[in-house]
Amino acid sequence: MKKKEPELEHVHQAMLKHLHPEHVEVEICRAEELAHRRGLTSELDEMWSDVGKKAEPRWLWHAIDHHSGTVLAYVFGRRKDAVFLQLQALLEPFGIRRFYTDGWEAYERYIDPEQHQVGKENTQKIESKHINLRTRIKRLVRRTICFSKTTTMHDLVIGLFINRYEFGRLL
Numbered sequence: 828m829k830k831k832e833p834e835l836e837h838v839h840q841a842m843l844k845h846l847h848p849e850h851v852e853v854e855i856c857r858a859e860e861l862a863h864r865r866g867l868t869s870e871l872d873e874m875w876s877d878v879g880k881k882a883e884p885r886w887l888w889h890a891i892d893h894h895s896g897t898v899l900a901y902v903f904g905r906r907k908d909a910v911f912l913q914l915q916a917l918l919e920p921f922g923i924r925r926f927y928t929d930g931w932e933a934y935e936r937y938i939d940p941e942q943h944q945v946g947k948e949n950t951q952k953i954e955s956k957h958i959n960l961r962t963r964i965k966r967l968v969r970r971t972i973c974f975s976k977t978t979t980m981h982d983l984v985i986g987l988f989i990n991r992y993e994f995g996r997l998l
Contacts, residue, residue, distance in 0.1 A: 866924030
């Protein structure tokens with residue numbers, strides 16, 4: 828008895844029945860060209876950890892490319908507008924056209940509303956990145972016996988990790 832090959836459909840037949848040809852526009856180009864035309868999109872978020880004691884949280888602010896998940900830039904500091912402005916200055920050379928964030932006020936104050944979209948549906952990659960960082964760097968775990976006593980050591984350990992595993996730099 829011969830095995831029957833699976834009958835795969837390469838076209839979404841149900842959608843095709845309801846689609847009108849005058850509403851369809853096809854543009855064929857290379858992926859790199861399309862990404863360049865669309866412009867870079869980025870997810871921004873911040874995550875906290877403790878340094879010394881819980882009364883002194885230290886925030887890692889970072890931005891990732893929305894499509895690839897690559898870290899573009901990061902800064903450390905408090906959860907203040909000035910720290911976000913430092914991150915924004917680091918992101919300027921990338922020419923980012925759209926930012927996806929949670930609803931924190933600093934983003935809404937300093938990002939042009941036409942370029943800014945708030946919501947969880949477009950920040951899943953950066954939230955996943957937070958989980959991975961907390962798993963791999965025990966200093967970022969909320970309940971741990973491994974913590975940094977100084978902000979210098981905290982920033983250095985996390986910065987080295989990001990440079991090695993995100994930027995691919997062997998230090």
